[in-house]
Every structure is written in structure tokens, then in C-alpha cells.
Amino acid sequence: MFSAFRMGFLGVHAGSLKNKTVVITGASAGLGATLAVECAQQGARLVLLARNAERLEAVARECEQLGSEVLTVVGDVAIAEDGRRLVEAAIERFGRIDYLVANAGISMWTEFAAIEDVTLFRTLMEVNYLGAVHCVHPALPHLKKSKGLFVAISSIQGQVGVPLHTGYSASKHALQGFCDALRMEVAESGVGVMTVLLHWLKGTELRQRALGKDGKALGDASREHRAEAVSLEKAAQAIVRGMQKRRRQLYVPRRLRLLAMVHALWPALAEWVVKGKVAREEG
Ligand SMILES: NC(=O)c1ccc[n+]([C@@H]2O[C@H](COP(=O)([O-])OP(=O)(O)OC[C@H]3O[C@@H](n4cnc5c(N)ncnc54)[C@H](OP(=O)(O)O)[C@@H]3O)[C@@H](O)[C@H]2O)c1
Numbered sequence: 001m002f003s004a005f006r007m008g009f010l011g012v013h014a015g016s017l018k019n020k021t022v023v024i025t026g027a028s029a030g031l032g033a034t035l036a037v038e039c040a041q042q043g044a045r046l047v048l049l050a051r052n053a054e055r056l057e058a059v060a061r062e063c064e065q066l067g068s069e070v071l072t073v074v075g076d077v078a079i080a081e082d083g084r085r086l087v088e089a090a091i092e093r094f095g096r097i098d099y100l101v102a103n104a105g106i107s108m109w110t111e112f113a114a115i116e117d118v119t120l121f122r123t124l125m126e127v128n129y130l131g132a133v134h135c136v137h138p139a140l141p142h143l144k145k146s147k148g149l150f151v152a153i154s155s156i157q158g159q160v161g162v163p164l165h166t167g168y169s170a171s172k173h174a175l176q177g178f179c180d181a182l183r184m185e186v187a188e189s190g191v192g193v194m195t196v197l198l199h200w201l202k203g204t205e206l207r208q209r210a211l212g213k214d215g216k217a218l219g220d221a222s223r224e225h226r227a228e229a230v231s232l233e234k235a236a237q238a239i240v241r242g243m244q245k246r247r248r249q250l251y252v253p254r255r256l257r258l259l260a261m262v263h264a265l266w267p268a269l270a271e272w273v274v275k276g277k278v279a280r281e282e283g
Contacts, residue, residue: 016244017042017099019043020098021096022044022045022046022047022099023047023090023101024101024103025131026077027049027056028048028051028055030201030206031198032101032103033055035101035103037063037236038237040064040066040067040068040070043067044099046070047071047086047097048060049072049075049082049104050104051075056074077131078123078126079134083131083134084134090139096142096146097146098148099148099150099151100135100136100139102132102135102150102152103153105127105128105206107168107211108124108164109165109211109212109218111164111213116214117215124167124171127171128171129171132152132178133178140191143191147189147191150193151194151196152176152195153198154172155168156251156256156260158172158195159197160259160270197251199228199229199253201229201230201232202231202232230253238252238253259273
């Protein structure tokens, strides 16, 4: 009865992705590519954006082999015009947008005091925060028509700061604040906003591409993830389930919500836990 109440009154309903149009940014690698494949398996039509055309096409071909119709758009989310082009191309090809997944992202791994050029902060904000804004702003009228869902791929760092990630944590906090405010503004129009707060993921290039103290990608100097990181497949499956249930906030893995709770109630304890984890990744 409680679930019927939730479904009826709160507009929460499990929906299939079959023939839905799903737009995913940062789909040429890592989580975005795995999400595209997962959505293709569920029968979605896809619009995929990234800067690397060759890798984007390879992901598109994999999705097409699963029976999905796919449109690729080469672009950079840091450029507002590219967000607008993405939305226009999606509407021209498929006529609607049901889900917009703002996934494109970039990280950092360096102590704040060691940073040589603070431009690095601007880059992180332009991709992780403004990159999402640049896509959802032109997409909003179409999401209103479809009563669709905006999905922001964030991190637990959107709620809890992590050492060596000052600029990344700040950009994901900005994204979280934006989504929390937008959710209230658009609720009555039937548009949902889901934030995804992830733990570390295994098998992505985020750490190799993370910016170091000189503002350049760390490459081989980056750290490997430890065993507790989540696999891309598990994360993508959890996100698609969350999209179907139109969740407002999704922690992956679910136990990660404990850290957010501890942080709200006893921040010093949460900081001790986080510092210990980062020190182990460093070691
Ligand atoms: N990996 C983790 O441990 C982890 C943890 C928490 C949250 N996340 C979040 O998950 C998301 C995906 O990260 P990932 O781990 O899959 O990283 P990844 O393997 O480095 O993939 C990042 C994707 O974003 C694209 N991208 C980067 N900058 C872009 C830009 N300016 N414009 C358009 N596309 C851009 C890249 O493609 P091109 O280079 O072809 O443009 C690539 O497809 C990010 O938002 C990240 O913050 C990851």
C-alpha cells in the first residue's frame, strides 16, 4: 500500500527504457560507455556525446549491434553551444528526449598547496558543473514535454569533501546544489532530477586523466583503485534501475549513504574515515 501511495501521489513509477531516447554525455569511455551499452540492452534509442570521435563511434557500433538506434555528436560539454547542438541533434533525429544523463567528468589528484596554476579549478567547474548546466538548460523544454528525467552523475564528493580533490569536490558540490534547487523548480512540470553519488569505480580512465599540480593529466603517475571500488557494470546497472524508478538520489553502492549520514551527524568522524581511505589509496 505504501508503494502504491508513493507511485500514485509522488509520481514514482518504474518505467521501461524501450524506445525511450536517452542522451548521455561522456559516452566514449568509462561509465558513460558502459551506461550506453546497458541502455542499449534495455531497448533505448541513444544520443551519445564526447570529444573523441573515434572512440565514440566504437561505443555506438557496440550499441547498434545490440539493436539500438544511435546518434553520435562530437562535442565538448564545457562549451555551451555544444550542449545546445547536442539537444538540437537529438530532437531532429528522435523528436524527443526522455532521459538526459550528464556524465562527462574530469578529476584531480593533488594537494591544494602544491597547485602551480589555479586554472585547474576553472577546468573542473567548466566540465563537471557547467558541463551539466550547458546540456540540461536547452533540454529542459523537451524533458517537460516527455515528463523526463535529468540524471547528474556525481560522486559522494558532492556531499563529503575528500583531500587531494579540493577542486573536484567543489565542482560536485556545485552540481549537487544545482540539482537540489532545480528538482524543486521543475517538480510540478513532471520532470525528475536524479543525482548519482558514486564511490570509486574500477576500470575507468578518470584517474589517468585526473589533473596534477601542473594542471596536466597524471597519466601513468596515477594510482590504481583498490579492491573496494565498484565495477562499471554494477554501477551502470544500478543507475539504470534508478532511472527506471525515477529515484531522486542514488548512492552506489547503497552503503555509501552511511558516510553521508555520519558526515551530517558527526563530521569529524566522517573526515577521519575519508582521510584514512585516501591515505590507503596513496600508499
Ligand atoms: N571513476 C570513478 O572512480 C568515479 C567516482 C565517482 C564519480 N565518477 C564520475 O563518473 C563520471 C564518468 O567518469 P569515468 O570514471 O567514466 O571517467 P573516464 O573513464 O575518464 O570517462 C570520462 C568521459 O567523459 C568524457 N569527457 C571528459 N571531458 C569532457 C568534455 N569536456 N566534454 C565532453 N566529454 C568529456 C570523456 O570523453 P572524451 O575524452 O572523448 O571527451 C569520457 O568519455 C564523471 O562525472 C566522474 O566524476 C567517477
